[in-house]
Amino acid sequence: MPDDQLLQDVPVLTPRTLLVGEQRDTFRAAAARAYSEGEHSVAAIARHSRRSSQFVRNVLIEAEVAFRPLPWQLTRQQPPFVTQQRDDRPPSANDRTVDNWPPPGKRLRPEQQESVTSEFRRKYDAGASIQALAEESGWSYGYVHRRLAETGPLRSPGGNVRSRRRQRGSGPQPPR
Incomplete structure (x- = not known):
């Protein structure tokens, strides 16, 4: 169960706020704790902080956080957005x-x-x-x-x- 207190520790940012220096370090540490210890998703942290998932992912990469595998990666299946290639299809050029x-x-x-x-x-x-x-x-x-x-x-x-x-x-x- 995700720890909501760790998510609340992640700062809520106003639009067009440029994170530099100590502010970025604070955000990076809080986001890394919410992801690693609090088991929150990148999307949940992005929604809370009012930033894009890509931004949060980049900050977590800066913090050298090990990403959890996605559910479809645990079952070794194709991701849902990848279409399976059929073997009975006629060959293309x-x-x-x-x-x-x-x-x-x-x-x-x-x-x-x-x-x-x-x-x-x-x-x-x-x-x-x-x-x-x-x-x-x-x-x-x-x-x-x-x-x-x-x-x-x-x-x-x-x-x-x-x-x-x-x-x-x-x-x-x-x-x-």
Whole structure:
């Protein structure tokens, strides 16, 4: 049972009171006694002193107080705010470990970009779809599409090769 007298010994502070010197030492000693001997929580001391829990925790750290384990730490369970990861979930792109693909989302050096692009092109020319390449590598569909478009023509949905779009201003101009 927490000792209320030790909590009453902790000074009640007015807003914007800066604790320095002897005042801080007094507050630190009283808060440390209320926490260690009085078995009050950091939150209870913070409410009483009208300071934040973080402030009280920092003062207790200054006083070198050993913190008590939280209830969920005593039972060796996950804390209530951490969601359990299920083993039956499908793997995401971040879970995949493919030997020759660099991790998605990282900026690639030029030589890495060239090797990734040539690998994409080799597999694409062998018949792999852009979607299949994106799923295998973990990179987005748009990234794979851009890399392939830079290296040459792409297949249309029917399997035919699409011609590159004519750039504006090139070729014969229609009469005005």
